[in-house]
Amino acid sequence: xxxxxxxxxxxxxxxxxxxxxxxxxxxxxxxxxxxxxxxxxxxxxxxxxxxxxxxxxxxxxxxxxxxxxxxxxxxxxxxxxxxxxxxxxxxxxxxxxxxxxxxxxxxxxxxxxxxxxxxxxxxxxxxxxxxxxxxxxxxxxxxxxxxxxxxxxxxxxxxxxxxxxxxxxxxxxxxxxxxxxxxxxxxxxxxxxxxxxxxxxxxxxxxxxxxxxxxxxxxxxxxxxxxxxxxxxxxxxxxxxxxxxxxxxxxxxxxxxxxxxxxxxxxxxxxxxxxxxxxxxxxxxxxxxxxx
Numbered sequence: 001x002x003x004x005x006x007x008x009x010x011x012x013x014x015x016x017x018x019x020x021x022x023x024x025x026x027x028x029x030x031x032x033x034x035x036x037x038x039x040x041x042x043x044x045x046x047x048x049x050x051x052x053x054x055x056x057x058x059x060x061x062x063x064x065x066x067x068x069x070x071x072x073x074x075x076x077x078x079x080x081x082x083x084x085x086x087x088x089x090x091x092x093x094x095x096x097x098x099x100x101x102x103x104x105x106x107x108x109x110x111x112x113x114x115x116x117x118x119x120x121x122x123x124x125x126x127x128x129x130x131x132x133x134x135x136x137x138x139x140x141x142x143x144x145x146x147x148x149x150x151x152x153x154x155x156x157x158x159x160x161x162x163x164x165x166x167x168x169x170x171x172x173x174x175x176x177x178x179x180x181x182x183x184x185x186x187x188x189x190x191x192x193x194x195x196x197x198x199x200x201x202x203x204x205x206x207x208x209x210x211x212x213x214x215x216x217x218x219x220x221x222x223x224x225x226x227x228x229x230x231x232x233x234x235x236x237x238x239x240x241x242x243x244x245x246x247x248x249x250x251x252x253x254x255x256x257x258x259x260x261x262x263x264x265x266x267x268x269x270x271x272x273x274x275x276x277x278x279x280x281x282x283x284x285x286x287x288x289x290x291x292x
Contacts, residue, residue: 042071067101075106099129152185213239240271
């Protein structure tokens with residue numbers, strides 16, 4: 001058992017700047033702290049084993065090319081998913097996945113964590129999840145504050161969502177993207193339930209949430225969007241689909257308050273299958289997205 005250990009100012013030329021845990025390691029790890037460590041993969045921690053649990057850990061100012069705080073090469077199974085819970089991530093940075101990079105997703109649950117001031121040069125200021133047609137992730141009861149990236153200021157999600165594995169009961173405050181998806185960039189079918197978005201912004205489209213072109217079966221429900229800002233789609237931007245609109249993004253029982261777009265869709269810009277010039281402008285704003 002490893003308890004109450006701090007890893008500070010460590011460096012690795014490849015994996016696990018603070019700590020590398022191999023696939024064969026069989027120990028429990030509690031209350032570990034990682035500060036100012038660096039590596040190519042997993043600036044703070046590289047954990048090779050699947051179906052692991054990270055609980056009550058702290059990651060501060062770690063950096064890497066992928067996974068500033070943690071790099072997971074594997075997730076878990078549906079019965080024993082990899083878990084990250086009750087942990088704090090602050091000031092971590094990477095090219096992708098400022099705090100967490102999940103490579104081969106498998107099944108993973110991220111719950112009751114705080115992500116603050118993490119950043120990625122490219123995608124996923126706090127969390128990066130690559131595209132997968134079968135693997136699932138559940139992100140819940142977590143706070144994302146002032147994270148930033150080019151796409152997906154807080155989360156870049158390529159994992160497939162379902163009614164039981166999704167993004168739910170999270171708070172996103174003042175996250176930003178230099179391109180699209182100030183809080184979340186959705187790159188696969190994904191469900192977002194009962195989340196609160198406040199003050200998120202994108203220099204491009206989707207001040208809070210950007211759902212990429214061609215995505216079908218996605219849903220945003222029972223969520224609140226306040227004070228979001230983007231070029232198009234002040235709160236939500238949907239790139240549309242060439243399939244039936246019955247398979248398009250569903251927006252159900254959501255609340256939009258004082259969201260602003262520089263051009264179209266103060267609350268939502270919803271592209272139809274006829275192209276960018278035929279959009280549904282769901283809002284109570286005037287032609288340039290300024291509240292009336």
